[in-house]
Amino acid sequence: MNNMKCFIGGLILVMALSGLMLAQAADSPEKSDVVVVKKAVRFNNANRQDPFIDLEPQKIEKQKAEEAQLEPIPSFEERQRLQPGVRGMLIKELRLQGILQKPEERVAFFQGADGKAHFLREGDDLYNAKTKQITKDSVIFEEYKRYTSKKVEKSIVTLELHE
DSSP: OHHHHHHHHHHHHHHHHHHHHHHHHHHOGGGOOOOOOOOOOOOOOTTSOOTTSOSHHHHHHHHHHHHHTBOOOOOHHHHHHHSOGGGGOOGGGOEEEEEEEOSSOEEEEEEOTTSOEEEEOTTOBOSSEEEEEEOSSEEEEEEEEEBTTSOEEEEEEEEEOOO
């Protein structure tokens, strides 16, 4: 019985050593049939977009450059001197307080940055926007971003009435 245990222990030891030797033989480069060749890939663009370049960082950089070229917005006091009242305010300086329903139209009631009440109808102008539509619970503006290159970008901004 003791001899049998020694025989099995020796067999396990031989198998472990032979497995280790096989692993070392597989790792040695001189016995390998595989040849690794490293080749650099170069892209000849010929006025085409390189397919290996990620475009997202380029878009972010372009957006930052465009924002840097926005026309500066004058101070609140300067805008009020040029266009008094709500016409000299930005959308972000207004707080929607309510919407009045008349038989023929809706009128939006705002509190301005000057602390006064202001009423806007469809088609009324702000410093950086125009009132496009007044619904029962929101006001939709068309906002203008002016660039130093005289380019004007339009976007839709919605202010919702929160109860």
